[in-house]
Amino acid sequence: MKKNLEIAALFNQLADILEIRGELPFKVSAYRKAARTLENLDKNVEEIFSQTPAQKIPGIGEGLEKKIREYLETGKISKLEEEKKKIPVGLVDLLSIPGLGPKTIAKAADKLGVKNITDLKRVIENGSLTNLFGLGKKKVEGILKGIQFREKQHGRITLREATEIANEIIEYMKKGPKIKEISPAGSLRRKKETIGDIDIIVAAKDGEKIIQHFCNFPGTSNVIASGTTKGSILIESPEGSRQVDLRVVTPAEFGSALQYFTGSKEHNIKIRNIAKQKGLKISEYGVFRDDKKIAGKKEEEVYEILGLRWIPPELREDRGEIEASGVGGLPELVELSDIKGDLHIHSNFSDGNSSIEEIVKKAVKLGYSYVAITDHSVSVKYANGLEPERLEKQWEEISRVQRNHPEIRILKGTEVDILSDGKLDYPDSLLEKLDWVIAAIHQGFKKNVTERIIFALRNPHVNAVAHPTGRLLSRREGYEVDIDKVIEEAGKLGKCLELNSYYDRLDLSDQNLMKAKKAGVKIAIGTDSHDIAGLNQMQFGVGTARRGWLEKKDIINCFETEALEKFLKSKKAK
DNA sequence: GCCGTTTTCGGCCCGACTGTTTTCAGTCG
Numbered sequence A: 001m002k003k004n005l006e007i008a009a010l011f012n013q014l015a016d017i018l019e020i021r022g023e024l025p026f027k028v029s030a031y032r033k034a035a036r037t038l039e040n041l042d043k044n045v046e047e048i049f050s051q052t053p054a055q056k057i058p059g060i061g062e063g064l065e066k067k068i069r070e071y072l073e074t075g076k077i078s079k080l081e082e083e084k085k086k087i088p089v090g091l092v093d094l095l096s097i098p099g100l101g102p103k104t105i106a107k108a109a110d111k112l113g114v115k116n117i118t119d120l121k122r123v124i125e126n127g128s129l130t131n132l133f134g135l136g137k138k139k140v141e142g143i144l145k146g147i148q149f150r151e152k153q154h155g156r157i158t159l160r161e162a163t164e165i166a167n168e169i170i171e172y173m174k175k176g177p178k179i180k181e182i183s184p185a186g187s188l189r190r191k192k193e194t195i196g197d198i199d200i201i202v203a204a205k206d207g208e209k210i211i212q213h214f215c216n217f218p219g220t221s222n223v224i225a226s227g228t229t230k231g232s233i234l235i236e237s238p239e240g241s242r243q244v245d246l247r248v249v250t251p252a253e254f255g256s257a258l259q260y261f262t263g264s265k266e267h268n269i270k271i272r273n274i275a276k277q278k279g280l281k282i283s284e285y286g287v288f289r290d291d292k293k294i295a296g297k298k299e300e301e302v303y304e305i306l307g308l309r310w311i312p313p314e315l316r317e318d319r320g321e322i323e324a325s326g327v328g329g330l331p332e333l334v335e336l337s338d339i340k341g342d343l344h345i346h347s348n349f350s351d352g353n354s355s356i357e358e359i360v361k362k363a364v365k366l367g368y369s370y371v372a373i374t375d376h377s378v379s380v381k382y383a384n385g386l387e388p389e390r391l392e393k394q395w396e397e398i399s400r401v402q403r404n405h406p407e408i409r410i411l412k413g414t415e416v417d418i419l420s421d422g423k424l425d426y427p428d429s430l431l432e433k434l435d436w437v438i439a440a441i442h443q444g445f446k447k448n449v450t451e452r453i454i455f456a457l458r459n460p461h462v463n464a465v466a467h468p469t470g471r472l473l474s475r476r477e478g479y480e481v482d483i484d485k486v487i488e489e490a491g492k493l494g495k496c497l498e499l500n501s502y503y504d505r506l507d508l509s510d511q512n513l514m515k516a517k518k519a520g521v522k523i524a525i526g527t528d529s530h531d532i533a534g535l536n537q538m539q540f541g542v543g544t545a546r547r548g549w550l551e552k553k554d555i556i557n558c559f560e561t562e563a564l565e566k567f568l569k570s571k572k573a574k
Numbered sequence B: 001g002c003c004g005t006t007t008t009c010g011g012c013c014c015g016a017c018t019g020t021t022t023t024c025a026g027t028c029g
Helices: A002-020 A025-040 A045-050 A062-074 A078-086 A089-094 A102-112 A117-125 A137-152 A159-174 A207-215 A251-262 A265-277 A299-304 A321-326 A356-365 A388-404 A449-458 A483-493 A510-518 A532-547 A561-573
Strands: A181-185 A198-203 A220-226 A230-237 A240-249 A281-283 A286-289 A292-295 A370-376 A409-417 A436-440 A496-500 A523-526
Touching: A002 A025, A002 A045, A002 A062, A002 A078, A002 A089, A002 A102, A025 A062, A045 A062, A089 A102, A089 A117, A102 A117, A117 A137, A159 A181, A159 A198, A159 A207, A159 A240, A159 A532, A181 A251, A198 A251, A207 A220, A207 A230, A207 A240, A220 A240, A240 A251, A251 A265, A251 A281, A251 A286, A251 A299, A265 A281, A265 A321, A292 A299, A356 A370, A356 A388, A356 A532, A370 A388, A370 A436, A388 A409, A436 A449, A449 A483, A483 A496, A483 A510, A496 A532, A510 A523, A510 A532, A523 A532
Parallel strands: A198 A240, A370 A409, A409 A436, A496 A523
Antiparallel strands: A181 A198, A220 A230, A230 A240, A281 A286, A286 A292
């Protein structure tokens, strides 16, 4: 799928440039839509376009198809090359600042000669941006806040991107000189929501050859270091360069090296302290007593020698896992294979790209027992939210698909909007006919959010709150919500909170999940998919759930179909 | 840019919020 992603990135880039240049908004969104489709396609464009006649991809017409073919043949899109010459490259980057849009960027470039982020900071500081027509003090303050937010998370990449890069490199390394073992380490192995550098550990004999092979990885833009035990490369992505570090250790050191490089720092400090108290020394090379190596081949040994059970990487944050491990109190963390269904999916009835039939087939393929179709409600116009009539039409389609697929239970669901005035976007008489209702905020992020969510939770037909804090990891903090209060109320009512698996949300976060578990709140994991490929994102939700100490019993989509239906019915009765 | 069961041209992404401009422009979801 590499080409798909490359072309998607170029289309997005083109959309950004056209937007700043004031091109027709529909044209811009056509590029964006095509990019999104490409990102989520489960087939290579190369493959699709090599067939005659080429298979049709929705949202990609004559013009875009031509550009894709051009890229596949020449590695370039001439339209993009031309457009790039028309504006300074640094301007595109500014679009990712929340509160700053294409019009303001164009104006700042035109009137003040702003070419990049440095210029932008300068004109904010010297006050000249404030003097621009239409930009008052508050707006400029908002932009400054946006810059600060962006800088805070600068350089970190999403779990999804890091996972994809690491998988690709691991596959590549397996084809090179012989290696005994290979594993991601660091924050990626701990499944943190964002990742700094990507760390990979290899056990092998000939370090030099392996590092050489690593530095020849086709995606490499820059080799930072290349020795006999460690190599560092940069990989270019549309959003910036990603650093990947690879270390080669001997098979006898693999366990201790993996433990050491997985971290977290806080976890390792505590582990080393325990070792010290026992007269031992732990380093990446092994566990030593008086300079005599007594362990290091397997990671399990490192923990066992300290009287601890092996601790899953996702827990290694020094949040009580070491103490729990010592007394046999580690949780039995949920596994991806425990998941019996997906509880948040959009179909092409609203803003999804896949039909209900396609979604159901994919769910069957994943081995699920049930799947919920949760399209947007009527007010979410930008996402083609369903009026009651279209929702009822959808039920007919669900019933039709259900007849063809008795092997899976299709839940009639909705992601109903919590409106600004606190009301829900569908009447109770409609909600009560649904099997699965998740309520969500998509408007009024600063308006009594806590009260509105709690009010929604109290509606007898609402089962859960979707993405409860509303954060977008790469773009914004969440709503102004007192999440502790929401968790408390959900606990009291016996309602669920969602863990949204979409890689830029992962909401609730690991720490909030821990709180929810403590309050006895059941979690519903949903991928928020807009196409069938999105269903694969369940892995990121499960990773976050594991970081939140969640077990099978804490997650309602680990329930068998009957138990789930019983659970939902009991909630409705209240 | 795409798309077509009234259209091959003319819709498509509408509405809320915010700040600022007293009647609207820009941004966002």
